[in-house]
Amino acid sequence: MLARSNRTLAMEAFVGVSGILWAAPCVIAQPMEARQTCSIPFTGSASGGRLVLSDNVNRNCRFVVVDTEPAESAESVAVELAQAIKDQNPFKWLFSGAGSPDPELSRAYIAVSASTGRLNGLMGACSEYMTGGTEVGLGIPAAPISLTCNYDPALKRLRLQWANPSSAAYESIRVVSNYHNYDWRGEDVLAGARESYEFDMSTPLRSEHGAMNDFDVWVIGVSHDIPSNAAAIHIRGQVQEELFGIPFARGVAPNWTSWSADKRTAVACEMGERAGLANRPGVRRYNAVTTPDEKPFYQVLTSTGEAGAQGGIRRDFLGLSPGHTYRVAVRLSTLELGLPDGSWSYSLHAVPYRAETTRITGEQMAGRSPLPDGSRGESAGLVTKFDGQQTTAGKYEECAREIALAEGADSIAVWLRFSGDRAGNKVAMDYARLEDLGQR
Numbered sequence: 001m002l003a004r005s006n007r008t009l010a011m012e013a014f015v016g017v018s019g020i021l022w023a024a025p026c027v028i029a030q031p032m033e034a035r036q037t038c039s040i041p042f043t044g045s046a047s048g049g050r051l052v053l054s055d056n057v058n059r060n061c062r063f064v065v066v067d068t069e070p071a072e073s074a075e076s077v078a079v080e081l082a083q084a085i086k087d088q089n090p091f092k093w094l095f096s097g098a099g100s101p102d103p104e105l106s107r108a109y110i111a112v113s114a115s116t117g118r119l120n121g122l123m124g125a126c127s128e129y130m131t132g133g134t135e136v137g138l139g140i141p142a143a144p145i146s147l148t149c150n151y152d153p154a155l156k157r158l159r160l161q162w163a164n165p166s167s168a169a170y171e172s173i174r175v176v177s178n179y180h181n182y183d184w185r186g187e188d189v190l191a192g193a194r195e196s197y198e199f200d201m202s203t204p205l206r207s208e209h210g211a212m213n214d215f216d217v218w219v220i221g222v223s224h225d226i227p228s229n230a231a232a233i234h235i236r237g238q239v240q241e242e243l244f245g246i247p248f249a250r251g252v253a254p255n256w257t258s259w260s261a262d263k264r265t266a267v268a269c270e271m272g273e274r275a276g277l278a279n280r281p282g283v284r285r286y287n288a289v290t291t292p293d294e295k296p297f298y299q300v301l302t303s304t305g306e307a308g309a310q311g312g313i314r315r316d317f318l319g320l321s322p323g324h325t326y327r328v329a330v331r332l333s334t335l336e337l338g339l340p341d342g343s344w345s346y347s348l349h350a351v352p353y354r355a356e357t358t359r360i361t362g363e364q365m366a367g368r369s370p371l372p373d374g375s376r377g378e379s380a381g382l383v384t385k386f387d388g389q390q391t392t393a394g395k396y397e398e399c400a401r402e403i404a405l406a407e408g409a410d411s412i413a414v415w416l417r418f419s420g421d422r423a424g425n426k427v428a429m430d431y432a433r434l435e436d437l438g439q440r
Contacts, residue, residue, distance in 0.1 A: 039126075060279040062091050138226075179216065232244050253299045261363055274295070277295070312418045324404075332396065333428040334346055346385070349417060353413060383400070402437065404440065
């Protein structure tokens with residue numbers, strides 16, 4: 001753990017019951033040569049896009065951005081990243097926790113370098129860093145999706161489940177936890193094929209600091225020592241929510257993935273940004289994301305105008321408890337759309353299913369094939385629908401539905417569906433939450 005108040009402190013560590021390494025700060029300063037650093041070995045060439053390197057030592061991520069060219073070499077990109085870090089100090093390495101310049105940190109900051117595609121000298125552990133942006137080359141793996149956390153109060157166990165994308169072949173998976181206002185941090189490294197994990201929430205550190213009331217979990221896939229973006233969830237009791245300032249990867253919000261009903265592209269996915277909320281250089285903001293309105297990034301779906309095409313984004317809540325009732329809530333905005341913008345439709349859907357035997361497909365989400373409950377058509381699984389007659393008037397509206405899981409069902413698929421006959425029409429989503437209401 002690196003205490004947020006002063007990341008130059010030495011560590012006094014012990015292994016908790018769960019096997020995760022936990023640490024508390026000492027007051028002995030580390031010499032420069034003893035400081036932990038990380039290297040990221042980019043490979044191959046760039047696809048051409050925006051590459052984001054961010055950290056996860058703060059719910060509102062600090063990050064640096066470089067724009068790559070198609071076929072640009074990993075060596076060139078690594079050099080650009082190193083220079084951008086030196087120019088911008090995005091991770092605030094020049095300062096101690098008190099906010100004053102630290103000579104030793106200044107030397108570490110200057111020591112960031114690049115060689116043969118490898119970005120060297122990043123301060124701290126490699127588990128603190130993630131990649132994002134629209135860049136899909138350089139060996140960068142796709143991120144895990146659909147992270148879900150389920151708490152058993154009787155056993156005091158927090159069960160994690162997620163899905164690894166078929167395109168990613170991880171060598172390992174990093175599970176990072178932060179709690180007590182990020183004073184405490186844990187990390188475990190799992191085999192690359194794992195899609196589940198469990199925390200013992202009865203350990204002294206977690207129970208004494210009330211971790212279940214404010215617990216953040218990040219899951220990062222690693223391929224050839226290159227980290228993906230994170231799937232992340234904030235937990236408070238029986239509520240889990242997407243409450244982070246994480247720059248998107250491949251245009252899609254963490255935990256979500258894009259879908260289409262056929263080979264035609266119905267929507268383009270991109271990240272929107274609210275002015276003044278991102279944790280950029282020069283902004284002193286720690287853990288500032290406490291409400292959906294404080295999230296710096298939001299999902300934008302843009303219609304391509306392809307006639308008859310439907311698509312959007314989805315995420316699943318996995319490993320739920322049969323017999324329990326869950327409340328799914330998602331915040332949607334139709335932005336500036338209205339009657340003059342042609343024929344368009346934007347809707348939120350949710351349906352329970354059994355993950356072991358059922359796969360919800362694009363055909364089903366488009367209403368062309370029956371859902372597990374037998375319903376089909378545009379209203380199948382419908383929670384809320386907007387069109388030219390009913391909009392959010394540019395605001396964000398929380399749309400919710402309670403879903404009771406029958407015996408045998410253990411997951412809920414949630415998806416947004418957008419279609420329109422005009423290219424350039426835009427809608428948005430900025431927040432999702434799941435609450436376990438228990439047995440009813």
